[in-house]
Amino acid sequence: MVQLFKYLLKSTKSPARAHFRPSFLDTLRLTVRGGHGGNGLPKYGGVGGQGGCVYFVAKEGLTLRKLAQNMKDKRVVASNGEDSSKVSIFGQRGVDQRIEVPVGVQIYDEQQKLLADLNEPDAKCIVAGGGTGGCTGNNFIGRPGAHRTVNLDLKLIxxxxxxxxxxxxxxxxxxxxxxxxxxxxxxxxxxxxxxxxxxxxxxxxxxxxxxxxxxxxxxxxxxxxxxxxxxxxxxxxxxxxxxxxxxxxxxxxxxxxxxxxxxxxxxxxxxxxxxxxxxxxxxxxxxxxxxxxxxxxxxxxxxxxxxxxxxxxxxxxxxxxxxxxxxxxxxxxxxxxxxxxxxxxxxxxxxxxxxxxxHQLADTELIKHQLKQRVGVRGPKIT
Ligand SMILES: Nc1nc2c(ncn2[C@@H]2O[C@H](COP(=O)(O)OP(=O)(O)O)[C@@H](O)[C@H]2O)c(=O)[nH]1
Ligand SMILES: [Mg+2]
CATH class of the missing domain: 3.40.50.300 (P-loop containing nucleotide triphosphate hydrolases)
Structure with missing residues (x-):
């Protein structure tokens, strides 16, 4: 039965219509996650590497549409810190993720609190810090990096x-x-x-x-x-x-x-x-x-x-x-x-x-499309 539903839903799925796609994007939502801190080695008092962070840098000549096109799943994850080991007491730090965004972008968190206003070229802001590495203070267990959704709003002049x-x-x-x-x-x-x-x-x-x-x-x-x-x-x-x-x-x-x-x-x-x-x-x-x-x-x-x-x-x-x-x-x-x-x-x-x-139509089309996909993946409950 579930298979049948999946089949039916799949067959009604149509590609998003081109004319519903707005040509200009002025907001974009991204999920960002800092890397996990590496574990320390208790026996040697080793310290795990800190997780990498995700940061944004403002660059001229970029648009939110270009950014969205380069980032299909809208997720940015920095790499984890390395565990400390016998040969390397201090684990390597995770690699940071640098994301270039258009100048004039304001970054908001889930509560619509302004995190940063990248108003000039090369302005930077960390949007998800990496977790601390494991050490004596945390029982040698590395901490997870920050994880949040951020909204990028392009300020129009x-x-x-x-x-x-x-x-x-x-x-x-x-x-x-x-x-x-x-x-x-x-x-x-x-x-x-x-x-x-x-x-x-x-x-x-x-x-x-x-x-x-x-x-x-x-x-x-x-x-x-x-x-x-x-x-x-x-x-x-x-x-x-x-x-x-x-x-x-x-x-x-x-x-x-x-x-x-x-x-x-x-x-x-x-x-x-x-x-x-x-x-x-x-x-x-x-x-x-x-x-x-x-x-x-x-x-x-x-x-x-x-x-x-x-x-x-x-x-x-x-x-x-x-x-x-x-x-x-x-x-x-x-x-x-x-x-x-x-x-x-x-x-x-x-x-x-x-x-x-x-724009509104495009949004509703997109939501409908995503909903359909979700139902398709999980299969609807029959009660
Ligand atoms: N005849 C005529 N002259 C105009 C018109 N609009 C602007 N101008 C003249 O064109 C010149 C340049 O205008 P301006 O508004 O400074 O142009 P901008 O450089 O594009 O800002 C000025 O001398 C204006 O008076 C129009 O509709 N008719
Ligand atoms: Mg003029």
């Missing part, structure tokens, strides 16, 4: 990250949608630090938008403020790309790129820095639609912008991405005159709400 080359109108847009008062100038590199603005809705809900320091071509190789900029991108839920419909030229030495080439260039910069960034949900804003000739340009470019794949062959080689972004929405606006800005606010909120719903 904002819900939305505004991404675009200099002069696209990011600061102007941020000012138009929110209560931030960014510095606005007609020359590149006005934005030095991420400016965070808050969009407030009539039902008191609010969304934060970060205008990130100017991205330029070559940022992935740390040109301009490259990495400083790119590391912030990881810590937002949604990317809001912005391009000037008339294109952009960094300086007279650089080529003038039209709007489409700029979209590819932004795409390529992100891809070179970290291809998983392309999985983040994103929205595209085509700015400066108030200027003369903007509508004609838009009609000309529309087919390629809405199908980036199709325009790839005409894209200059140096900015050609190998995988194109998939925008949820493409919205022509005029940030300066606040035209269609309310529409953008509405779309941003809707997209974020949809994402949150997907």
């Amino acid at each position: 904002a819900d939305v990250g505004l991404v675009g080359f200099p002069n696209a109108g990011k600061s102007t847009f941020l000012k138009a949608i929110s209560n931030a008062k960014p510095k606005i100038a007609a020359y590149p590199f006005t934005t030095i630090r991420p400016q965070i603005g808050t969009i407030e809705y009539s039902d008191l809900r609010s969304i934060t938008v970060a205008d990130l320091p100017g991205l330029i071509e070559g940022a992935h190789a740390n040109f301009g403020m490259g990495h400083k900029f790119l590391k912030h991108i990881e810590r937002t839920r949604l990317l809001l790309f912005m391009v000037d419909i008339f294109g952009f030229q960094l300086s007279p030495q650089h080529p003038h790129r039209d709007c489409l080439a700029n979209i590819y260039a932004l795409n390529k910069e992100l891809e070179l820095y970290d291809p998983t960034l392309l999985e983040k949900p994103c929205v595209l804003l085509l700015n400066k639609m108030d200027k003369e000739g903007a509508q004609d340009l838009l009609s000309k470019l529309k087919p390629s912008i809405t199908n980036l794949e199709s325009g790839l062959e005409h894209c200059p080689e140096e900015v050609r991405p190998s995988r194109v972004l998939k925008f949820e929405h493409i919205l022509p606006i005029s940030a300066k005159n606040s035209v269609r800005v309310t529409h953008v606010k509405k779309q941003l909120r809707q997209t974020l709400d949809e994402l949150a719903a997907e």
Whole structure:
């Protein structure tokens, strides 16, 4: 009978559906265990080696998704201390487990107590200490290492990250949608630090938008403020790309790129820095639609912008991405005159709400899946 149930449950088990898998992870739960202390040798007063510990180190350029992918069973165990012996009175210490986590991660224990805030690169924290080795104080019996579940929460700098080359109108847009008062100038590199603005809705809900320091071509190789900029991108839920419909030229030495080439260039910069960034949900804003000739340009470019794949062959080689972004929405606006800005606010909120719903769905799917597996392993009780 149990076998029959097992068979039936197995046959209904379906793989987790890809579209239920959220593309961005901002929390991760791990079980960590320090190594057991080795035993001492009473006859010689020997001391067992201490168990290894598990510790986290913050590293830039990592995401929780990458971490989760590298750690399928979500368990980290450090090795045990060596027993002391006739030839080695002091047992060897167990080997520590070093786990690299993204910068900006906060670590909580089961009671939601904050254990550490790894806010800068190379910040470290021990999450499970190793057990003490056996010695006279504990009857020569090594102690078990700490064992606990920890939650890693990635602190987001904002819900939305505004991404675009200099002069696209990011600061102007941020000012138009929110209560931030960014510095606005007609020359590149006005934005030095991420400016965070808050969009407030009539039902008191609010969304934060970060205008990130100017991205330029070559940022992935740390040109301009490259990495400083790119590391912030990881810590937002949604990317809001912005391009000037008339294109952009960094300086007279650089080529003038039209709007489409700029979209590819932004795409390529992100891809070179970290291809998983392309999985983040994103929205595209085509700015400066108030200027003369903007509508004609838009009609000309529309087919390629809405199908980036199709325009790839005409894209200059140096900015050609190998995988194109998939925008949820493409919205022509005029940030300066606040035209269609309310529409953008509405779309941003809707997209974020949809994402949150997907996350929830993914969680319930996962729980259902795990429950099914558990029942499958133990077999249901028939009473
Ligand atoms: N005509 C027009 N100019 C704009 C618009 N948005 C921004 N600008 C101008 O573009 C220049 C750069 O804007 P800024 O917001 O500083 O761009 P950022 O470098 O992306 O932050 C400024 O001179 C703005 O006045 C727009 O919608 N229409
Ligand atoms: Mg700016």
